Amino acid sequence: MSEAPCARRRCVDADFLACTFVATPDAHSLIRKTIRDLVAELDPDLFWQVHRSTLVDVHAIAAVHRYEEELYRFLETRHAGVLSGIADKKIIDDELKASIEAALKDFGQQFAAVRGTAAVA
Numbered sequence: 215m216s217e218a219p220c221a222r223r224r225c226v227d228a229d230f231l232a233c234t235f236v237a238t239p240d241a242h243s244l245i246r247k248t249i250r251d252l253v254a255e256l257d258p259d260l261f262w263q264v265h266r267s268t269l270v271d272v273h274a275i276a277a278v279h280r281y282e283e284e285l286y287r288f289l290e291t292r293h294a295g296v297l298s299g300i301a302d303k304k305i306i307d308d309e310l311k312a313s314i315e316a317a318l319k320d321f322g323q324q325f326a327a328v329r330g331t332a333a334v335a
Contacts, residue, residue, distance in 0.1 A: 285321055293317035 233244045234252060253263055261269045289297050296317045299310045306314070 279325075281321075281325060284325065288321050288324065289317055292320065 234247055234249055236243055236245055249263070249267060249269065252269060253261075256269065260272055262272055262275075264270050293313070293316075296310070296313050299313060300306070303310060
């Protein structure tokens with residue numbers, strides 16, 4: 215197994231460098247501002263911080279779905295072994311990991327089919 219690039223050298227946080235990657239449909243570039251600075255400058259009704267390192271133009275969002283409850287019900291009914299395996303083992307081994315990945319793939323396909331969207335790989 216190869217080691218992570220950060221293990222070989224000292225990692226530097228993006229905020230320390232004060233650079234942020236900006237992508238638009240037509241171009242992308244690095245700017246000398248932090249995400250924190252951008253959040254303070256941009257209209258929160260137009261740009262949502264969806265992760266500590268990601269801002270999104272709300273006009274670029276096609277749909278937003280919450281699926282935690284649906285996922286739990288789906289696992290209870292179609293993949294009950296996954297839930298009991300997590301509760302029983304308290305550790306995710308390779309076998310349980312494979313079961314979880316299969317259940318999530320199954321759920322993704324079902325979720326996409328119900329909503330008429332493409333499944334996320």
